[in-house]
Amino acid sequence: MIERRRFLTTTGGGLAPVRAAAALADAPAVIAQPKIQWRLSTAWPPALKLMHGSAVRLAKNVEELSGGRFRIEVFAGDQIVPAFGVFDAASEGKIEAFMGAPSYWADKEPAIEWFQTVPFGMNPEGMAAWYYHGDALKLWQGPYAPFNLVPRQGPAFAPQMAGWFRKKINSAADYKGLKMRIGAGLGNKVVTKAGGTAVLIPAAGIFAAFERGVIDAAEWVGPHDDMELGLHNSARYYYYPGWHEPGTVSEFSFNKKAYEALPVDLRQTLDHAVEAEQTYFISDYHAKNATALARLKTEFKGKVELLQLPTAALRELKKLSSEVIREQSEKTPQAKKVNASFAKFQALVGPWDHVAEGAYHQLVTGAS
Numbered sequence: 001m002i003e004r005r006r007f008l009t010t011t012g013g014g015l016a017p018v019r020a021a022a023a024l025a026d027a028p029a030v031i032a033q034p035k036i037q038w039r040l041s042t043a044w045p046p047a048l049k050l051m052h053g054s055a056v057r058l059a060k061n062v063e064e065l066s067g068g069r070f071r072i073e074v075f076a077g078d079q080i081v082p083a084f085g086v087f088d089a090a091s092e093g094k095i096e097a098f099m100g101a102p103s104y105w106a107d108k109e110p111a112i113e114w115f116q117t118v119p120f121g122m123n124p125e126g127m128a129a130w131y132y133h134g135d136a137l138k139l140w141q142g143p144y145a146p147f148n149l150v151p152r153q154g155p156a157f158a159p160q161m162a163g164w165f166r167k168k169i170n171s172a173a174d175y176k177g178l179k180m181r182i183g184a185g186l187g188n189k190v191v192t193k194a195g196g197t198a199v200l201i202p203a204a205g206i207f208a209a210f211e212r213g214v215i216d217a218a219e220w221v222g223p224h225d226d227m228e229l230g231l232h233n234s235a236r237y238y239y240y241p242g243w244h245e246p247g248t249v250s251e252f253s254f255n256k257k258a259y260e261a262l263p264v265d266l267r268q269t270l271d272h273a274v275e276a277e278q279t280y281f282i283s284d285y286h287a288k289n290a291t292a293l294a295r296l297k298t299e300f301k302g303k304v305e306l307l308q309l310p311t312a313a314l315r316e317l318k319k320l321s322s323e324v325i326r327e328q329s330e331k332t333p334q335a336k337k338v339n340a341s342f343a344k345f346q347a348l349v350g351p352w353d354h355v356a357e358g359a360y361h362q363l364v365t366g367a368s
Helices: 002-010 015-031 051-065 083-091 102-108 110-115 124-133 136-147 185-193 203-211 223-228 256-261 264-298 311-329 333-367
Strands: 036-042 070-075 097-100 149-156 163-165 179-181 197-199 237-240 249-255 305-308
Touching: 036 051, 036 083, 051 070, 051 097, 051 249, 051 264, 070 264, 083 097, 083 102, 083 149, 083 249, 097 102, 102 110, 102 185, 110 136, 110 185, 110 311, 110 333, 124 136, 124 149, 124 249, 124 333, 136 149, 136 333, 149 256, 149 264, 185 197, 185 311, 223 264, 249 256, 249 264, 264 305, 311 333
Parallel strands: 036 070, 036 097, 179 197, 237 305
Antiparallel strands: 097 249, 149 249, 163 237
16 A cells, blocks of 8 residues: 555656546446347247247347346337338348248248248258258358348247148148148148148237138147147147148348447357257247147047048148249249258258158157
8 A cells, every 4th residue: 555655646746646546437438348239029929938938038048148238128029010020120220130930021032931941841950950061051141131131040840730720631632722821931832732722820810810710720830839829729620740841940030230230259149049049949849849739638638639631631732842842942043042952951861860760750659
């Protein structure tokens, strides 16, 4: 303390204490980091605790990992922007980020559909492998660049169910004249090719559409969220498998200007938080759907019938799917390029899936 006093009185005369005080006053400004506030909107209602809840969890993790420097406020679909308007809102900078399903805005560029799922395509593991170890991310950046967006693969909500129907499906011909709510872009074109009418309705409106007779059938995701939407009270027949969305993945996408303005460490924090959410979500999805399926089989026995689509119907739907995929892939150069990459990667991982899991699941199913 004595030495410090001597320094203040002998160095710089009377200005030394002033300079020292100024330095101390400025120190917090040097150490402190600016806080960043983002707004993220999902395309889903808050009742969907799995889907919307994923974005809420992402925001919480980002804030904690950044020590409070980076805060993301999460809004449900239709809260600050329309559910299907989140893409445009982020593109225009009205919000910094969104969580949704790529097929919702595939009318902007057909190639976008492949980044969500393809009928009879890869499973969630295959979609993640294509993204991280193939060229999916690089290809995805192409159609999003004109919209000033940075895409990131979000959690997979697959495998899915084929949907809720008020009449039994005995063959693909039973889709003729059917008005069905279906979200997958390529899948809904298959329904149309089969003679049905595909209707895209936000999650929050599906139950009401059933009740008003606007639709005869609907698919959403799986037992857990389907029951959250009340679909088990809308139709009797619940079919599987979800041929139209075997590996559906969501997306967390960001306004490019906002993303690039982040300090490098916060960009890394955000990207790693997205990756962590992918891992957590798929386990949460698996457990909650298993529990919900058990409830359907017990609590709603006699009211809901769980049925497998006939093999002949699936074969016909697969044939129609191949036609749709070919037609859509020829619409733009980007769609053609993305489809070629997807098909090549599926051809690579398909045999491994069959060897590693196919026979095993057949044995387990047969043994039970």
